[in-house]
Amino acid sequence: MTYKTSVKIRLHLNDKVALGPGKAxxxxxxxxxxxxxxxxxxxxxxxxxxxDLVNIMNESFAKPIVLTVKGGSHGGGAEVTELGKQVLAQYxxxxxxxxxxxxxxxxxxxxxxxx
Amino acid sequence: MTYKTSVKIRLHLNDKVALGPGKAxxxxxxxxxxxxxxxxxxxxxxxxxxxDLVNIMNESFAKPIVLTVKGGSHGGGAEVTELGKQVLAQYxxxxxxxxxxxxxxxxxxxxxxxx
Numbered sequence: 684m685t686y687k688t689s690v691k692i693r694l695h696l697n698d699k700v701a702l703g704p705g706k707a708x709x710x711x712x713x714x715x716x717x718x719x720x721x722x723x724x725x726x727x728x729x730x731x732x733x734x735d736l737v738n739i740m741n742e743s744f745a746k747p748i749v750l751t752v753k754g755g756s757h758g759g760g761a762e763v764t765e766l767g768k769q770v771l772a773q774y775x776x777x778x779x780x781x782x783x784x785x786x787x788x789x790x791x792x793x794x795x796x797x798x
Numbered sequence: 799m800t801y802k803t804s805v806k807i808r809l810h811l812n813d814k815v816a817l818g819p820g821k822a823x824x825x826x827x828x829x830x831x832x833x834x835x836x837x838x839x840x841x842x843x844x845x846x847x848x849x850d851l852v853n854i855m856n857e858s859f860a861k862p863i864v865l866t867v868k869g870g871s872h873g874g875g876a877e878v879t880e881l882g883k884q885v886l887a888q889y890x891x892x893x894x895x896x897x898x899x900x901x902x903x904x905x906x907x908x909x910x911x912x913x
Contacts, residue, residue, distance in 0.1 A: 690896060691806045694904060696911050745912045773907050777900040781805060784899035785892040789809060792888050796811050797860045
């Protein structure tokens with residue numbers, strides 16, 4: 684048997700998810716690719732969807748999370764701001780803390796699974 | 799602004815979710831209603847869906863999580879076994895531990911949200 688535990692953390696603001704697993708991964712991809720469209724492609728996400736997620740993040744936080752630079756045929760480059768990097772680091776930290784906190788309980792639970 | 803944090807924990811066995819938020823809530827509902835169909839109805843879930851979730855749990859764990867008692871027009875009653883209650887309690891405990899572990903980080907993150 685192969686078991687694993689997954690933990691998905693979301694920060695909701697009003698009726699929207701300001702930050703969650705998909706948006707965090709998108710921020711990583713934007714950091715890596717330097718563009719929203721390239722980040723979306725790398726995640727198998729439509730250009731529109733990637734932009735929608737960026738807009739939700741930018742609207743949810745007090746200051747921008749992603750800044751875009753105009754130019755080129757498909758909207759030029761994009762970068763994750765200092766606040767974006769900080770928010771992403773805190774989210775990843777929370778993820779690690781949650782995984783560590785439940786490790787013992789989930790291991791114990793897994794012992795009840797079928798062989 | 800109204801923000802909240804959500805944490806969803808899942809225990810995966812091979813390609814299936816042995817236990818997650820929906821299955822845990824279904825176990826609570828079966829405990830409360832004493833039947834899979836009534837529990838499903840209370841959760842706005844089809845009879846088939848409720849049974850599918852119960853079957854996945856029963857197949858995932860070494861011993862049954864829910865036992866059914868034949869009788870009546872729609873399959874009689876059901877009860878959560880001792881193992882089921884234990885597994886549910888451990889899952890809830892893990893949930894509390896995860897929420898507590900990330901509380902500080904998420905509060906700090908929330909301070910970056912728009913007013």
